[in-house]
Each structure stands twice: as structure tokens, then as C-alpha cells.
Amino acid sequence: MLLQSQNDVISLLPALPQKWNTGHANGLRARGNFEIKEMSWSDGSLEKVTILSGSGGICTVKYAGAVISFDTEAGKEYTLGGELQFIDDTQELQNLALNKEVTASGISKSNDAANAVDGDDSTKWAHLDGLGGEWIQVDLGQEYDIQRWVLKFAGVSEDIKYNARDFKLEASSDGDSWFDVDTVYGNTKTVCGSSTEKFTARYVKLNMLTATQNNDGGARVYEIELWGGDNKPPVPVTAYANTKACSYKFKHGGVQKDHDATDLGYIMNDCYVMYKNIDFETGAVGFKVNAASETNGGIIELRTDSPDGTLIGSCKISGTGGWSDFEEFTCETKQCIGVKNLYLVFTGDDGYLFNVKDFEFYGIKGDTDCDRTVDVFDYTIGRKALTKSTELKGLARSNADIDSNGEIGIADMVQLEKYLLGKTKKL
Numbered sequence: 001m002l003l004q005s006q007n008d009v010i011s012l013l014p015a016l017p018q019k020w021n022t023g024h025a026n027g028l029r030a031r032g033n034f035e036i037k038e039m040s041w042s043d044g045s046l047e048k049v050t051i052l053s054g055s056g057g058i059c060t061v062k063y064a065g066a067v068i069s070f071d072t073e074a075g076k077e078y079t080l081g082g083e084l085q086f087i088d089d090t091q092e093l094q095n096l097a098l099n100k101e102v103t104a105s106g107i108s109k110s111n112d113a114a115n116a117v118d119g120d121d122s123t124k125w126a127h128l129d130g131l132g133g134e135w136i137q138v139d140l141g142q143e144y145d146i147q148r149w150v151l152k153f154a155g156v157s158e159d160i161k162y163n164a165r166d167f168k169l170e171a172s173s174d175g176d177s178w179f180d181v182d183t184v185y186g187n188t189k190t191v192c193g194s195s196t197e198k199f200t201a202r203y204v205k206l207n208m209l210t211a212t213q214n215n216d217g218g219a220r221v222y223e224i225e226l227w228g229g230d231n232k233p234p235v236p237v238t239a240y241a242n243t244k245a246c247s248y249k250f251k252h253g254g255v256q257k258d259h260d261a262t263d264l265g266y267i268m269n270d271c272y273v274m275y276k277n278i279d280f281e282t283g284a285v286g287f288k289v290n291a292a293s294e295t296n297g298g299i300i301e302l303r304t305d306s307p308d309g310t311l312i313g314s315c316k317i318s319g320t321g322g323w324s325d326f327e328e329f330t331c332e333t334k335q336c337i338g339v340k341n342l343y344l345v346f347t348g349d350d351g352y353l354f355n356v357k358d359f360e361f362y363g364i365k366g367d368t369d370c371d372r373t374v375d376v377f378d379y380t381i382g383r384k385a386l387t388k389s390t391e392l393k394g395l396a397r398s399n400a401d402i403d404s405n406g407e408i409g410i411a412d413m414v415q416l417e418k419y420l421l422g423k424t425k426k427l
């Protein structure tokens with residue numbers, strides 16, 4: 001079955017026969033006058049779906065445990081990726097508000113402001129100030145183009161009578177001067193979404209005007225979502241700091257975020273994940289990864305720029321006794337220079353192979369100037385970093401942290417000194 005449409009929820013690929021493991025479909029009708037214009041899937045996983053809204057209104061889509069609801073305009077098309085994230089023609093939209101800094105007029109009963117941007121529909125920010133002046137504000141950390149806002153009110157987890165009735169959204173680039181984004185009066189909806197054009201801002205503030213349907217309680221907001229893309233060219237991410245496995249930009253196959261997205265699970269042969277713009281600088285010598293396996297494990301192939309691109313390393317993962325018993329595995333890597341898209345390609349026998357928590361690359365310990373030899377110049381730079389007169393980043397920082405405890409300390413420089421004096425053979 002490709003589509004199920006019940007209670008105004010469109011469930012995609014609820015049961016896919018084995019023989020249709022990869023394919024595409026178009027022109028499927030769903031309740032609420034929505035049409036699946038196009039949908040593609042591979043290895044049993046949704047890749048992309050384009051939905052045409054016939055008469056506007058809220059569209060709720062469910063796939064593999066994820067749900068998204070968004071407001072639609074009649075005649076417009078909406079494209080979602082395999083994790084139900086918005087995609088437009090030129091870029092993948094992301095929820096920019098997720099886990100960003102939030103401040104609020106106050107909180108009630110430990111319903112923290114951060115609950116409104118934690119990506120969890122069962123947690124809320126709540127505040128009753130008695131005067132009806134509750135507000136909550138998100139700081140995105142930098143300016144973004146915001147293409148769509150979505151607010152999730154009480155109805156996602158409690159009575160719809162606590163859905164906000166009247167509210168106003170404002171935005172600002174500097175936190176000082178504000179402009180109006182949208183004002184909504186008489187809302188009854190649980191999930192309320194944009195009616196405005198896109199705007200550019202760093203700060204977005206939600207002012208509650210009438211916090212519930214009967215104005216008989218405080219403000220409750222379960223999620224604030226601000227969908228958009230990064231204005232600036234992508235910033236490379238260093239290969240030499242801990243990268244969460246779940247922070248991938250693209251996945252292929254049945255891989256899923258597991259254990260509250262603390263690790264990647266359901267990894268089978270031929271699945272892969274991609275991390276964008278990883279900066280290798282002058283090159284790594286090794287790779288380390290935290291993985292767990294209740295079976296015999298498998299292999300993580302490290303490839304650049306495509307799933308069958310240059311193989312820079314191959315890390316064998318063996319059984320650790322359980323899916324949550326994480327252990328560190330390492331492998332050597334070939335020289336790989338500059339900024340690359342990194343693919344972790346998983347291979348092994350049938351069945352689930354292993355779970356992956358996080359990983360990082362490493363260079364030559366002690367080589368603080370990254371010229372691939374360790375000498376007295378490295379010691380000079382290391383000392384400067386220690387006294388904070390030089391700041392080391394990326395590969396240099398990782399190389400200077402000889403004992404791999406996450407900081408450049410005296411212990412690192414003592415080891416480097418001993419090595420240079422020939423008192424120890426290895427760093």
C-alpha cells in the first residue's frame with residue numbers, strides 16, 4: 001500500500017510490498033482534496049514527495065513515525081524529503097528554530113521556554129502572567145531567510161480549548177527594532193502556519209494576545225518552527241571535532257535516528273549517510289567512531305563526494321554485546337585534503353549491522369602547525385595556545401590536544417616536550 005488517508009492524516013508508504021522496494025508513483029488522491037503529485041522511494045524508504053493542495057487548509061503527513069502538519073494554499077505544491085523536511089526548488093529547508101536560544105516572559109510549572117523549540121510535540125512552554133502579556137522569543141544566532149512559520153498549540157497533546165486564539169509574530173535583525181510578520185485573530189487550529197511572504201530575521205517573537213480560546217488560562221506553545229535556508233554559503237564543518245552521527249544531511253536506505261536521536265540505528269548492508277562540507281584541511285591520518293553491535297558488526301567505508309567516491313578509509317566494527325554498548329573503533333585514513341562531502345557507507349551481512357553514535361577524524365598528534373612533521377616549531381605554537389596568545393582550530397587544535405581530553409593543557413605540552421627531547425618515542 002502506498003498511501004492511506006484517514007482522519008485527515010495522509011500516511012505515506014504504510015506497507016510496502018518487497019517487490020516494490022524501489023519505485024515512484026504519481027497522481028494519488030488523498031482526503032482533504034490533496035493530491036500526491038509525485039512520490040519516490042528506494043530500498044523501502046521515502047525519498048521525496050510532492051503534494052498539491054486542491055483547496056488549501058492544513059495538510060498532515062505521516063511517515064515512519066514522523067508527522068508534519070502545515071498550512072497550505074489552494075493550487076500550491078509542497079515538496080517534502082524522506083524525513084518530512086520541506087524542500088524547495090533550490091534548497092532544502094530546515095527548521096531553523098530547532099534547539100536555538102529562547103527567552104520568554106516567564107514559565108509556569110517548569111514548562112521551560114526551551115520546550116517550544118525541542119522538536120518534541122509532547123513538551124510545551126507555558127506561562128500565565130495574569131495580565132495576558134505572555135511572549136516567547138527565538139534567537140536564531142544569525143540572520144536567515146524564513147520562508148514559513150509553523151506554531152503548534154495545545155491540541156497536539158491536550159485540550160484544543162487551550163489553543164491560542166489571538167497572537168502576533170514580530171521579527172528583528174538586531175533585537176532592537178521590530179517589524180510585524182503576522183497577526184492572527186480568532187485562531188482555532190492546533191497547528192497554525194504562515195500566511196506571509198518570506199522575511200529575513202535573526203529574532204522572532206511570538207506575542208500572545210488572547211492565550212486560549214476562552215481566555216481562561218495562560219499561554220502554551222508546544223513548538224515554534226521557522227523553516228528556511230541559510231543565506232550564506234555553507235560553512236565548512238571541521239573533520240577534527242566530534243560529529244554526531246545523527247547530524248547527517250542525507251541518508252539512503254532504512255537508516256533511522258534511534259534512542260531519541262542519540263545514535264543511528266537500523267543500519268543494514270548498502271545503507272549510507274552523507275555529511276556536507278566536512279573540512280579535512282591538510283589531511284587526516286585516522287578515524288575513530290563510537291559504535292555498538294549485538295551481532296557481528298560490519299564495515300564503515302569512508303568515501304568522499306559520492307557513495308561510490310574515493311575510499312579514504314575502512315573501519316571494521318565488531319560485536320560489542322548489545323545495541324547500546326558503545327565502544328571506540330579506529331582505522332587509518334588516506335590523505336584527503338580540503339572540504340568534501342563525507343559518505344559513511346555501511347556494508348556487512350544480512351540483518352542489522354551496528355549502531356553509530358559519533359565520530360571524528362584525527363591528524364598527527366603534536367603537529368600543531370599541520371606540516372605533517374613534529375618539531376620544535378610545533379612546541380612553540382602549542383605553548384602560545386596554552387597561554388591563549390594563539391587560538392588553534394580544527395586540525396591544529398586536535399593535533400595539539402595530545403591526550404585527547406578535549407582541551408589544550410599543560411599535560412599536552414609536557415608530553416610534546418618529552419617527545420622532542422627523546423624521552424618518549426610516541427605521542
Ligand SMILES: [Ca+2]
Nearest residue numbers: 115120123222
Ligand atoms: Ca516541544
Ligand SMILES: [Ca+2]
Nearest residue numbers: 367369371373
Ligand atoms: Ca609540524
Ligand SMILES: [Ca+2]
Nearest residue numbers: 401405407409
Ligand atoms: Ca589535552
